[in-house]
Amino acid sequence: xxxxxxLMAGVGGQGTILASNILSEVxxxxxxxxxxxxxxxxxQRGGTVESHVRWGDKVYAPxxxxxxxxxxxxxxxLETARWPLYLKKGAVVIVNRYRIPPPVVNLGKxxxxxxxxxxxxxxxxxxxxxxxxxxxxAEELGNxxxxxxxxxxVLSNMLGCNEDAWVKVIxxxxxxxxxxxxxxxxxxxxxxxxx
Amino acid sequence: MxxxxxxxxxxxxxxxxxxxxxxxxxxxxxxxxxxxxxxxxQGVYAEWSPNEKVALDTGTGAAYAGTRAMVSxxxxxxxxxxxxxxxxxxxxxxxxxxxxxxxxxxxxSSQNEQDNRNYARFAKLPMLEPSDSxxxxxxxxxxxxxxxxxxxxxxxxxxxxxxxxxTPVEISEEGPPxxxxxxxxxxxxxxxxxxxxxxxxxxxxxxxxxIKKIAEYAENISINRIEPGDDNIGIIAAxxxxxxxxxxxxxxxxxxxxxxxxxxxxxIREFASRVKMVVAIEELDPFFEGQIRQxxxxxxxxxxxxxxxxxxxxxxxxxxxxxxxxxAFEATAEAAAAGTSxxxxxxxxxxxxxxxxxxxxFHVFRESGALVLGDIGCYTLGSxxxxxxxxxxxxxxxxxxxxxxxxxxxxxxxxxxxxxxxxFFHAGxxxxxxxxxxxxxxTVVIADNSVTAMTGHQQHPGTGITLQKKTxxxxxxxxxxxxxxxxxxxxxxxxDLDGLAKTLEDHLGSGKPSVIxxxxxxxxxxxxxxxxxxxxxxLCVNCGTCLELGCSPLMQAEDYVTIxxxxxNGCGLCIQVCPAGAISK
Numbered sequence: 001x002x003x004x005x006x007l008m009a010g011v012g013g014q015g016t017i018l019a020s021n022i023l024s025e026v027x028x029x030x031x032x033x034x035x036x037x038x039x040x041x042x043x044q045r046g047g048t049v050e051s052h053v054r055w056g057d058k059v060y061a062p063x064x065x066x067x068x069x070x071x072x073x074x075x076x077x078l079e080t081a082r083w084p085l086y087l088k089k090g091a092v093v094i095v096n097r098y099r100i101p102p103p104v105v106n107l108g109k110x111x112x113x114x115x116x117x118x119x120x121x122x123x124x125x126x127x128x129x130x131x132x133x134x135x136x137x138a139e140e141l142g143n144x145x146x147x148x149x150x151x152x153x154v155l156s157n158m159l160g161c162n163e164d165a166w167v168k169v170i171x172x173x174x175x176x177x178x179x180x181x182x183x184x185x186x187x188x189x190x191x192x193x194x195x
Numbered sequence: 196m197x198x199x200x201x202x203x204x205x206x207x208x209x210x211x212x213x214x215x216x217x218x219x220x221x222x223x224x225x226x227x228x229x230x231x232x233x234x235x236x237q238g239v240y241a242e243w244s245p246n247e248k249v250a251l252d253t254g255t256g257a258a259y260a261g262t263r264a265m266v267s268x269x270x271x272x273x274x275x276x277x278x279x280x281x282x283x284x285x286x287x288x289x290x291x292x293x294x295x296x297x298x299x300x301x302x303x304s305s306q307n308e309q310d311n312r313n314y315a316r317f318a319k320l321p322m323l324e325p326s327d328s329x330x331x332x333x334x335x336x337x338x339x340x341x342x343x344x345x346x347x348x349x350x351x352x353x354x355x356x357x358x359x360x361x362t363p364v365e366i367s368e369e370g371p372p373x374x375x376x377x378x379x380x381x382x383x384x385x386x387x388x389x390x391x392x393x394x395x396x397x398x399x400x401x402x403x404x405x406i407k408k409i410a411e412y413a414e415n416i417s418i419n420r421i422e423p424g425d426d427n428i429g430i431i432a433a434x435x436x437x438x439x440x441x442x443x444x445x446x447x448x449x450x451x452x453x454x455x456x457x458x459x460x461x462x463i464r465e466f467a468s469r470v471k472m473v474v475a476i477e478e479l480d481p482f483f484e485g486q487i488r489q490x491x492x493x494x495x496x497x498x499x500x501x502x503x504x505x506x507x508x509x510x511x512x513x514x515x516x517x518x519x520x521x522x523a524f525e526a527t528a529e530a531a532a533a534g535t536s537x538x539x540x541x542x543x544x545x546x547x548x549x550x551x552x553x554x555x556x557f558h559v560f561r562e563s564g565a566l567v568l569g570d571i572g573c574y575t576l577g578s579x580x581x582x583x584x585x586x587x588x589x590x591x592x593x594x595x596x597x598x599x600x601x602x603x604x605x606x607x608x609x610x611x612x613x614x615x616x617x618x619f620f621h622a623g624x625x626x627x628x629x630x631x632x633x634x635x636x637x638t639v640v641i642a643d644n645s646v647t648a649m650t651g652h653q654q655h656p657g658t659g660i661t662l663q664k665k666t667x668x669x670x671x672x673x674x675x676x677x678x679x680x681x682x683x684x685x686x687x688x689x690x691d692l693d694g695l696a697k698t699l700e701d702h703l704g705s706g707k708p709s710v711i712x713x714x715x716x717x718x719x720x721x722x723x724x725x726x727x728x729x730x731x732x733x734l735c736v737n738c739g740t741c742l743e744l745g746c747s748p749l750m751q752a753e754d755y756v757t758i759x760x761x762x763x764n765g766c767g768l769c770i771q772v773c774p775a776g777a778i779s780k
């Protein structure tokens with residue numbers, strides 16, 4: 001099996017940790033060796049969150065090496081744009097079309113980059129950018145916090161595996177009362193026709 | 196069966212499986228989840244101690260009594276516990292004692308990046324370092340056995356990338372050993388356990404002989420191993436760095452050290468004789484490199500890799516390419532050539548949460564113009580713009596002592612020392628006694644959010660609840676400071692800006708040592724939220740006063756400010772500071 005390196009980026013409180021937990025357990029379910037790394041601590045205070053998930057036959061480091069990521073899943077637009085150096089040529093970048101302006105932008109001291117600027121940062125590093133209305137879809141389903149699970153649905157198609165493993169893991173990791181909504185969010189992402 | 200576990204979960208699991216019955220810790224990133232997890236296993240007593248020294252004494256006491264124990268802390272916590280570490284090495288124990296030090300290279304959430312491998316050499320005890328979660332689980336068992344075989348505490352070092360990375364762990368079919376049927380018996384043995392000079396002199400000889408024996412044992416232990424490969428380069432590495440180096444040098448010969456101290460000299464010599472060049476790849480200090488060079492073996496290391504900061508596979512590759520050890524990796528070169536720059540992107544530093552009580556307090560501090568000597572916790576964020584109202588942060592408990600010293604130096608500024616509630620119980624009481632005893636004109640503010648917030652809401656002596664959720668007596672900071680002898684003590688709510696400002700002025704002008712407890716429970720913990728106010732764009736004069744609160748829901752629109760009602764906690768501070776009366780609920 002070829003190694004698959006997936007980098008996730010977002011803002012504290014967006015659910016990147018749950019999403020990366022689901023992704024790791026699915027890898028294990030599919031028979032891969034899996035390693036995952038993220039830094040918690042200050043993240044709850046609205047800072048940047050990154051999570052590295054690696055599937056493979058033999059995986060050593062829990063961290064993805066620059067230039068090696070097969071996928072970048074961005075929960076927030078600006079946070080996605082911070083990782084071009086990690087992309088492999090032809091890497092797929094799934095970006096949630098959602099902005100959380102950082103304080104410097106709110107204070108009017110910096111400008112939030114435009115969609116075009118973000119796209120160009122990622123494509124010039126060799127990425128193929130796919131925009132997903134993750135937060136909007138999750139909001140329509142009843143809870144914008146499930147955007148990450150919508151993104152996982154999109155990613156699951158590209159990883160070429162059937163949905164059983166995913167649904168099984170979601171059932172295991174998501175609390176009972178949010179389960180149906182999360183399954184719906186995952187399937188909504190999976191059903192999206194993305195270029 | 197395998198399960199994904201973080202290094203911290205695996206350490207707790209390993210302790211449980213190997214019969215650890217007493218655990219103690221003070222929370223600190225990246226170590227916190229170790230004790231959190233251990234506390235959930237049946238048959239284990241686990242506690243949040245007020246600080247790391249108390250935790251280590253607790254673990255030592257349990258081990259003296261013949262009960263396996265584990266204590267855990269972040270790297271700088273070992274500084275606090277170090278006095279106890281040294282005596283415990285002298286006395287030895289009766290049952291196994293593991294001391295976990297979770298280091299933070301890169302300072303993701305710390306004030307320094309000290310390399311705690313140095314403590315093993317300094318205090319003369321063995322140290323193990325796992326390179327993934329499975330090893331983390333295994334090494335706890337090995338450490339406990341070694342601890343009992345050699346009658347010494349054993350340190351287990353992790354780093355952020357081990358503690359907070361998840362890798363598969365084999366789940367054991369068997370549970371832990373059965374609990375003892377009788378309560379443990381404490382055997383009185385003053386020559387071993389009373390470290391007066393006459394006995395301690397004898398124990399020092401034991402310590403020196405012991406560490407030599409452990410070094411011999413290290414020659415044959417399976418966790419120190421040579422992995423044969425290409426003999427052009429021989430790499431010595433441990434922990435997370437071993438994993439990074441395996442990515443970059445899949446073909447090289449490796450010496451993987453599971454025990455990072457004491458070093459296995461014969462094994463290192465044999466390894467060196469097998470390869471053309473020995474390279475020590477290690478984060479932070481040249482710990483292996485220095486000792487190997489002392490053996491008279493030629494070794495490269497810090498001439499290739501940095502002494503500062505956290506490593507990752509890409510950095511090891513870059514340095515190795517620059518040193519000519521390996522050819523350049525195409526994709527990296529390509530990405531660099533593309534000139535992709537992310538340096539212009541706006542940064543997103545952590546900040547005080549909407550509704551945080553610290554915000555109002557720092558606003559009042561800033562307005563007072565006083566010098567503010569601070570401490571470690573969420574409230575350290577009060578030093579950042581736009582609040583910019585804290586002027587020193589060193590370590591847990593430092594602020595009050597530093598304030599006292601600045602006052603004694605004769606500085607004319609009015610002086611505030613600010614410390615959180617959990618930090619106060621950790622290291623704030625002694626310097627507070629000094630303020631009173633040696634009479635300095637310092638106003639000590641205890642920023643009381645009624646929980647250890649920064650590390651994820653752990654209980655502490657003031658909350659009335661233990662780690663294992665038992666209701667207990669709460670230590671009341673107000674009663675405590677009054678009983679010490681402070682007669683000027685007030686309690687304020689940081690949501691009441693005028694009230695707090697008035698009290699602060701009264702204290703700063705009093706010319707005597709005093710204490711203000713600024714109390715507002717952490718809103719992330721209580722989950723309390725009230726209706727968001729609104730800004731009338733007609734009345735807003737766009738002066739930016741509310742933005743100076745540094746509150747994320749307040750956003751600059753074209754020529755007025757708006758409030759994001761989803762992010763807003765409804766604390767109402769912005770209503771109080773708006774000079775135009777444009778904000779209301």
